[in-house]
Amino acid sequence: MVNFDYQTPTRLIFGRGVVSEKLASVMNQYGKRVLITYGGGSIKRTAPGHDKSLYDLVKDTLTDKQVFELGGIQPNPKFNPSVLDGVRMCQDNDIDVILAVGGGSVLDCTKAIAGVAGTLKTKVTDNVEEAWDIVCGRKPTTAAVPIVDIITMAATGSEYDMGGVISRTETNDKLAYFSKLVFPAVSFIDPTYTFTLPVKQTLAGVSDCINHIMESYFCGDHIDMNDAFMEGAVKSLVKNVKIVLEDPQNYNARAEIFYATTLGCNGIYCLGNSPSGWPMHAMEHALSAYYDITHGEGLAIVTPRWMKHILDHSTGELHDQVVERIEKFGKNVFGAENAEASIKAIHDFYRNIGIPMTLPEVGIDDSRLAEMAKHVADNEGLDKAWAPLLEQDILEIFKACMK
Amino acid sequence: MVNFDYQTPTRLIFGRGVVSEKLASVMNQYGKRVLITYGGGSIKRTAPGHDKSLYDLVKDTLTDKQVFELGGIQPNPKFNPSVLDGVRMCQDNDIDVILAVGGGSVLDCTKAIAGVAGTLKTKVTDNVEEAWDIVCGRKPTTAAVPIVDIITMAATGSEYDMGGVISRTETNDKLAYFSKLVFPAVSFIDPTYTFTLPVKQTLAGVSDCINHIMESYFCGDHIDMNDAFMEGAVKSLVKNVKIVLEDPQNYNARAEIFYATTLGCNGIYCLGNSPSGWPMHAMEHALSAYYDITHGEGLAIVTPRWMKHILDHSTGELHDQVVERIEKFGKNVFGAENAEASIKAIHDFYRNIGIPMTLPEVGIDDSRLAEMAKHVADNEGLDKAWAPLLEQDILEIFKACMK
Structure with missing residues (x-):
């Protein structure tokens, strides 16, 4: 048996109906300014057994918050534009917490946004390369915006780890971003959202x-x-x-x-x-x-x-x-x-x-x-x-x- | 499958030699004022394969800290005197972190000390019953002194949970104290310390x-x-x-x-x-x-x-x-x-x-x-x-x- 050093601080809230049951109380632990990140349209469809879409449920839960949105995050999420857009939105709007809603790619992208936004001291629009250095690990992640997620695909385990894969198309880079600071604080997992997965x-x-x-x-x-x-x-x-x-x-x-x-x-x-x-x-x-x-x-x-x-x-x-x-x-x-x-x-x-x-x-x-x-x-x-x-x-x- | 809500934030550092390897860096994350808690004399004996006792190793590691000690914690740890003594020492000495060294009873006792010391706003010597209310759960634990432990007995799993059993002899009470705030921050587990367990x-x-x-x-x-x-x-x-x-x-x-x-x-x-x-x-x-x-x-x-x-x-x-x-x-x-x-x-x-x-x-x-x-x-x-x-x-x- 070899030595190990292990820590996973993420809170897992698992089961049918947990989002409507506990999302509001979880989000109340953070400030008023929330960035929601998501991918294509799947979260806007109503899953079997639910009376509204996950997107509508989230929006209805956060009516007392100031909500910003970054949609359209693609599979194999991109540094440019998704990560850069997210960081800019965090900086411009003084975001308190990011709520990622979707599959592993949305969450991976959100981790990079959270780490870069927390670490970068200057405007990302003026410092794209420094942002990339953070994603690459050439500069350490020193802080991160807190992450909550609602994960809708059973696959990567990103909801319970500290990494994500980010692609930068213009340089043909595809690499893993890691930081202990980007473990999700809370991951919501309701298996009914996978009922209609292809x-x-x-x-x-x-x-x-x-x-x-x-x-x-x-x-x-x-x-x-x-x-x-x-x-x-x-x-x-x-x-x-x-x-x-x-x-x-x-x-x-x-x-x-x-x-x-x-x-x-x-x-x-x-x-x-x-x-x-x-x-x-x-x-x-x-x-x-x-x-x-x-x-x-x-x-x-x-x-x-x-x-x-x-x-x-x-x-x-x-x-x-x-x-x-x-x-x-x-x-x-x-x-x-x-x-x-x-x-x-x-x-x-x-x-x-x-x-x-x-x-x-x-x-x-x-x-x-x-x-x-x-x-x-x-x-x-x-x-x-x-x-x-x-x-x-x-x-x-x-x-x-x-x- | 029933719904669950699970979180264990404790960092586990496991294996042969981990205390000498990493205790110093872990303890440097906290302030200078350390309370060490332990039981009888077992940690003062040198375990097989070690060149000094665990007690000496800990003391030698903390030479740059101001160290206070609470020894003699018994199996089935007692509210009076152990918990009360520990809380008083935390209050009197403005303790930044408690380092529990020993088996499950030492750690259980330490959790109660940490929770009561963190929560109680007045001197424990004047408020024994309020301290007991916190242990009983009649008053909520609202803060806790951080806990690091070196666990030397494989049994209770206290090193990776948020509870402990405390006895109060004068009232014949024996009960479980629980708080999410008393998960150990870091648990050191070196199996060689169990080599000589009876x-x-x-x-x-x-x-x-x-x-x-x-x-x-x-x-x-x-x-x-x-x-x-x-x-x-x-x-x-x-x-x-x-x-x-x-x-x-x-x-x-x-x-x-x-x-x-x-x-x-x-x-x-x-x-x-x-x-x-x-x-x-x-x-x-x-x-x-x-x-x-x-x-x-x-x-x-x-x-x-x-x-x-x-x-x-x-x-x-x-x-x-x-x-x-x-x-x-x-x-x-x-x-x-x-x-x-x-x-x-x-x-x-x-x-x-x-x-x-x-x-x-x-x-x-x-x-x-x-x-x-x-x-x-x-x-x-x-x-x-x-x-x-x-x-x-x-x-x-x-x-x-x-x-």
Whole structure:
């Protein structure tokens, strides 16, 4: 068991009806000047079982506040214009608290807005590059505007962590912004807001979360209790995603999925585990950077090929570890009998719920595999991962993803 | 899945050597005036693998601070003198932060000191009853002195929750003090400080934690992921307590036990589960109040008898639930084949690790069983528990604990 230093101060308010029940009292803990951030129009539609849209519910709850709005935040949220616009609105209007309403991208963007607005001493319109330095981590975040969120998609776990992914189109940058100061103060999670989520997004959220867990499970030093926790979470996701595909408004299944994804990325599943290097994410980042595919689908495609590659190519003590990990995972999640069956079980699971499981199915041909493999090898440090991967290994894994 | 509202802001710094590594930087976040609280002499002995005692390490780390000390805090910590003395020291010396060093009782006492000292506007020496009202919850805790702790016993989970048990001898009161303001800011957990814990305390801590988990597991509404988490934690405790009985300085086993107990009482194991009524604790509280037995031992004795009683006496839908819960728990923790075998497995486990498993073995005869049963029935609300218990049920459970 390795040492750890863990803290997640966020308050989670979870369940059916919690927004109308508690949003007003939570927001009264802050000042009068509120910036609401959101994405496209989904929060303006009325979800099943609700008598008004989430947008209207929020606005009706905040009638005693001075409310400003930043809408139109896109998936893969952009530094320019979204983060810059949000910071400017915070500065111009002396915002006391930001209320993010939407999915992980809205919240990721809000974290960057909150950290930059809290830290930057001068007008952002005059200091775009300093704002970017804060997002990049070249300048430390020293303060942040408090964040409350209502998260409407079960996927990234941004509602319970301190990071977000921000893209800057003009420089082709896409990077993670982190600061302990941007943990949401309060996250509202009502699973009924996922009842009408498109199937593709439900599946991508589940595979994203399963992969977050697997990146932590497959490591050298691990403990019994974490194994049980992670196997149990994946088993729950496997069971409950099948239920919601049949019955999208099954509350308990939606709730179990949301609960598992909320805990998915803040580390609580794997406290005391040794680092793994997150190899599947590293490879998928190249796929989605080069081809803009859906992150969760890319992860699902890479996962069984990575498992097979390290099973076939590891040696000595590492090989014993690899076999033990793959066997235990497959046995306890899928009832698989050995390592090969374990890999087949996760592949078949993804295929059977409807995730495209080859690169050609998501529009990627073999023309740039070598270029992507070199990019990953040069930039991701996978030669230092638990099961080390060199450029040739990465290329072979990408090739295996073709069919 | 039921709604929940959860927050645990405490920072956990866990592992071998973390005190010398990080205590100084943590304490530098507060002011210069530090009150150290501790119990008997155990922190003044040098633990295996350390070059000085924990007491000396703390004192050497705080040479740039003005340090005050409150030692001699007893198990089942007392309102008078410990809490009152601590509050007086905070008030007289304008304390900025309290550093609790020791087991759960030291930390429980420290929480009451911190809350009363933060809340009371007048000198405690003139307002003992107002101080007691705060501990009782009759007056709200409105502020608290920040708490840092170095926890040296794996048992209560006080290092990761917001409560503590305080006794007031002169009025025969023993009650739980709670406030969100007394979550420790930082908890240091170095499992090597449990290497020399007496066997009796190691066992009592483990059974206390197992019972905390079981009180949450045995309920009406529960989710797959929590089941896996709780079964995994108990399975880890069962496995690792056997290891430390053979090899008390086995770091990984001590670390797994400490990690499981740290998470044992703050609710993270059972978010979304419906309330159970904590019947085993309710009955054990009578045993330890009337006879001052060790809490963990009393819980171990009551547990299998409670399980057997609700298995034999429940009917209809509740009976189906009881059978399902007992069978699933026993199967996944012990490999037991049915409900009866599950109950026998936990009984045998406790017996085999050396816990006295009848009331006579801990010095309790049958002369006051009826009186205790009436006390529990009158005060603990177990008629409203998941598996309701009336006075006659409680008496039968106590009688079953005799042999």
